[in-house]
Amino acid sequence: MANIQSLPYLAEDQSVFDSLRTQPHNIEAEQALLGAMLINNEAYHRVSDFLKAEHFFEPVHQRIYEACKLRIDRGQLADAKALFHLFDADEALADLDKGQYLARLARAAETIINAADYGRVIHDLALKRGIIELGEEAVNRAYDTGVPESASEQIEKVEQSLFNLAQQGETKGGFQKFFDVLASTVDMIQAAHRKSGKITGVPSG
Known part of the structure; x- marks a missing residue:
């Protein structure tokens, strides 16, 4: 990846790439x-x-x-x-x-x-790539019937991984709201898990 200029060497017909996400x-x-x-x-x-x-x-x-x-x-x-x-x-x-x-x-x-502004942009985008990587890994493990972990155990691992990523969101310029991402993602996972008839965690109160 040493060539970091614009990409004139790609095919002239760019339509084939339009649907691809980077x-x-x-x-x-x-x-x-x-x-x-x-x-x-x-x-x-x-x-x-x-x-x-x-x-x-x-x-x-x-x-x-x-x-x-x-x-x-x-x-x-x-x-x-x-x-x-x-x-x-x-x-x-x-x-x-x-x-x-x-x-x-x-x-x-x-x-x-x-x-500093450029640094925060670079840092924030790196964390977003981390979220994508975690999501892809979680989906792949969920599809893999050979994984011995239960759904609850997989959810706990995702929660911990997201929490660790959220910890990296703190920069000198202000805390990036990755705990909001953590909360919404965990809510989504738990909602999907409840649909299967199981609930992770112990209710309080």
Whole structure:
């Protein structure tokens, strides 16, 4: 996935792709944040308490962010020139013009003022991808008759996984309302379970 330009190499007839859904992501926000970091490492400090490399959708951006993190955390400068060695050492980055992509990111960046906002967009979209992954896994396990877990046990696991994901929704810029997602999802699961004649949990009162 080293080529992160627009996708002119796709078939000219795009209608075949119209019905396909892609996972939530924002390449432009990722590029804007990385560019801001490359021209002023202070941008990294505005997002470092909540944003991790794995929150980036594009693997190339994950590598660049992690490389910046390692240098900045060591008190070293992380700019396009300092990171140029990445494109010699990593075969996955070799086709990106030997580091010219870093220079383009830096040139396109205008300010670090919006760095935290870009970081929160990237973080929020990563959590949404996490919700999708949890949902797909839950559905697949529910369809798999070979899974030894009962429906109640599967629901409990989904609840715990959603709770863990909700915990990741807390950022410096404010708590993302993943507990609302948790509550509504659990309500939906329990409603579906009641239709089968079973109720999970113990009623109080």
